[in-house]
Amino acid sequence: MSAGGGTKAIVAALAANLGIAVTKFIAFALTASSSMLAEAIHSVADSGNQALLLVGGRRARRAATPQHPFGYGRERYIYAFIVSIVLFSVGGLFALYEAYHKFEDPHGITSWHWVPVVVLVLAIVMESFSFRTAIKESNAIRGNATWAQFVRRAKAPELPVVLLEDLGALVGLVFALFGVSMTLITGSGYWDAAGTAMIGVLLVAIAVVLALETKSLLLGEGAGPEEVRRIEQAITEGPEVSRIIHMKTLHLGPEELLVAVKVAVEPYERADDLARDIDAVEARIRTAVPIARMIYLEPDIYHARAGASAGG
Structure with missing residues (x-):
């Protein structure tokens, strides 16, 4: 993978997530929807993850030293592994905690009913552009490999990480939209809690996949x-x-x-x-x-x- 291609996808995802996080926090402040809070934290975690990938790419370009005669190329793998930990803890576990809290107090959305729906639809649009950029950059190097093979075999971690994060973000937004819409229709906060729990399970699953793949890279993989x-x-x-x-x-x-x-x-x-x-x-x-x-x-x-x- 070219460094430029990976950086372009990371920057696109970072810009999208920062904008989306702000709108989600505003929607949560107005509606107290747990799905909106879980999605807002998810976007913050994703933004931090993209910043980590940029830092890892920069540090990996350092010249070799007597203490590290083979250079610092594996720093990119280390930062990608940290990303999986952040996604698991800050994104997935927080969403599951928020879902548990909402099940304990299943209040509905009593004001600003249209805000979360509008925010989620706009977020889906913005996230789709980020996902499209990641797909375009990946297709340039993917060849005939399937998407699963590309994620498993890619030696450069940035594009697979961004791809899975963007996919998780889009699916998570659909889950949040489902939970919020059903809460507005039925007046029951249990639907909001269910959407939040679905987001948490999704993020934990993606984090586990990323951790397993980057662990293999950290251990050392041979040529294809x-x-x-x-x-x-x-x-x-x-x-x-x-x-x-x-x-x-x-x-x-x-x-x-x-x-x-x-x-x-x-x-x-x-x-x-x-x-x-x-x-x-x-x-x-x-x-x-x-x-x-x-x-x-x-x-x-x-x-x-x-x-x-x-x-x-």
Whole structure:
């Protein structure tokens, strides 16, 4: 994922959520609707999450240091994981608490009846524009993958996070509109409480999905199947390497891949000839997979009958 594409989607979501949060708080102040309060807190949490993603992207661009020789690319994964925690606690758990409180005191909406409906409809419109931007930026890199595959396989966390947040926001707004509308029709605050509970369950579910996916990135994921295929082809397509003994890859960040390979070569008489050929293989790998920034090739002599290299 390009950093620019992810940043554009984040900024669009941040602008939408800030505006929506203000209108929801005004609607809550006028109507005392728990669905409006839950949605207002949800928008505040989303705004904070987008700010966290922007901070993570900025910090990840710091240069490598002796203490962190592989750089800070994984900061983007750390901040995405924090986002899932914020969404779970501030968004989901608060909505569930507010639903419980409203079930205990199920008062209806007694004034400004039209305000929450208008605010929610406007919020759906604004959130739809943010969601549209996230979909457009994701489609530019998604390829033939399904949306579920894109969320699970994406190495850059920002777009999947924004996509799920925007989807959750839209569905949550529909739940809130349902709860508020039924409360206005029936006069019973239980519908408002039910809409709030539905929002809470939705946000907790999305937060769990985000936590699981970003946890996998934090633990360290290798290159995707297509990238592995291109790396292997780049290594073996020249005359320098007779076979790959074993290979490991690791994402140091969304756009930075470490490649470590032990390769079998024919015996060389001169070390400078071996070094030249290894450099040629590295150049082919970088051409085939530009994000392969750090490449470590270990040449060895492979004994076919023993099924192992001379060096082990």
